[in-house]
Amino acid sequence: ENSGPKYKPVTEDRIIENSTKGAEWLTTGMDYYETHYSPLNKINKSNIKDLGLAWSYDLKSSRGIESTPVVANGIMYVTSNWGVVHAIDAKSGESIWKYDPEVDKGKWGVKACCDAVNRGVALSGDKVYVAAFDGRLIALNASTGKLVWEKDTFDGEEGYYTITGAPRIAGSHVVIGNGGADYSGRGYITSYNVDTGEKEWRWYTVPGNPKEPFENEAMKKAAETWDPAGEWWKNGGGGTVWDSMVYDPELDTLYIGTGNGSPWAAAVRSPAGGDNLYLGSIVAIDPNSGEYKWHYQETPGDNWDYTSVQPIIMADIKIDGKLRKVLLHAPKNGFFYVIDRETGEFISAKNYMDVTWAKGYGQDGRPIEFAAARDTKNEYLQIPGPLGAHNWQPMSYSKDTGLVYIPAQQIPVTYKDQMDWRFKDPKPGVRGSFIGRDEAKTMGSSDAVSEFGELVAWDPVSKKSRWRVRYDAPWNGGVLSTGGDLVFQGTSDGKFIAYAAETGDKLWQFDLNGGAGAGAATYEIDGEQYISIPVGWGGAYGLPRRVAEQHGSGTVYTFKLGGDAVSPGSLQEGTGKLVEGVDYDPSKIELGEKLYTSSCATCHGAPGATKGGALPNLAYVDKNILENLGIFVFKGPFYSLGMPDFTDKLSQDDVSAIKAYIQGTADAIRESGGKEVKDETVH
């Protein structure tokens, strides 16, 4: 069937060998260390001005693209929404095959806390592995795209689980976690045999019912750090492993980052307090047995949606004159960690962005918190907010400069605990509760502090930044660093930029068809170096709002020296005109706002807050759509694209109230001369 050259199996030796050459990009983070760094240097400071588009490839998608391309045997593997895999000729940009797992989007879209995204594939042997949004781990023949095996990693217990992360290979095991901690859900990872797909082991990240036998010693220990009066176990407790895992073949250890608590408010989840292990932690696991080795908890007793799932990098660096095998980590909570990956020993933690929840870390590796950040009565200003000082966008560690390049941001919120909150008790006005979210916090915005983005060049040894580039807006893309002394980053305002790795001087820039999020990859074919970035605006911040004016179809842009391909255009999304003329009863606006907050805000944002992100802002839709809102809300024409069905949740009267709120807001904005409203619906 395969007409091309024979596919050379991807092995551990080959990944290790390639890490010093860089001709291929064999794991989502380049190699096992997941540095997002390549030694390739044909494209460098002296010739970067000649970098041009070699080819572009239309992913035919409209939501966030978050997958770093993986390149082996001249084939690039990129995923788009819901877990669709594209195999592309990495030199020409021609399609080789495409695999669509055909997720039932109407059924699963409602469970997307943060857009129906996918962060890429793993390669092993002659197979490529992807996890579909609906929980299936899928093995495909890497040269033909034919299905080899697939497993339901939810084992039929769907709840509110989804998968957005890339699987990782650890020896003969392929391991995958899931998302769902914002909707309850008990986090776990599962291992399958790479060849047969046979299930090998499962490791839960938080304990179950303390009255029942624990799965293992680690769960027993963990249960001592939760208050049983919190009844977290009835609904899950959180700790989902929805993004990073790294594998060290030398130590034969898998490192996972765990997610936030569910619900977010610690005082509701575990009233007597406690660290609530293993939330907000890095945990080392033996990939052969699935047994716990050690953990380090970055955010004890998470109270702020501070996931530790953000990309983990392995490095071997000198600290106090001694070469240490470490993990480098910049989770949501704003601190940069260096952890010994042999022992789990805490080496250092220092904030890389402003934080209002902790003053710093003690020698014991515990944060010194500010009391206000656990105030259960008063509203407080939380920095970082729930989208983090750094989210899933890959950071990069350059072996040449010794710096970590962090796509950082500040998105503050005001938080207030909802102490009377109950699991799965939908109420008008409780954000996201009609689509199953479990937060137990209300959120607002503050005029005292601003949102912005920053590219931070961080020295993990001196614990200081060497340079910073400031952006007006947050949610900028992942970072690639190269042996050409270059750092590449896509931005939320739709640029692809190259900086000098030592100084942060801007050297080159290219206009994209929309805001970028995914990290770039680089590889070499026939003596030429290529740099490739998949672009598609979305994700948690981008779903309801946008930064760039332009918004295009998901597109892979690939560059080379002297490239002169024609750049793809962008679509003009919507009219950009406030909706006008829908009849409504002004007395219903107040109820409408509450119902909107419970049902619509997570995905569509506040009406009029921006002109819309990957999904439309409802103050800017066509009059016909708002007039006929009921058609869309009850298993309507967008259901098959992932729009929830609000049957049994909203009545026709409720829909009228929501219409009144949207049209009323649009009218108010128009009357005020077009001033955008504040978005109180962050995350």
Ligand SMILES: O=C(O)c1cc(C(=O)O)c2c(n1)C(=O)C(=O)c1cc(C(=O)O)[nH]c1-2
């Ligand atoms: O708690 C979870 O299980 C979970 C899952 C996900 C996800 O799977 O994408 C995100 C988050 N949390 C989250 O907190 C978050 O900020 C986030 C951003 C994104 C994204 O892709 O833009 N996903 C997620």
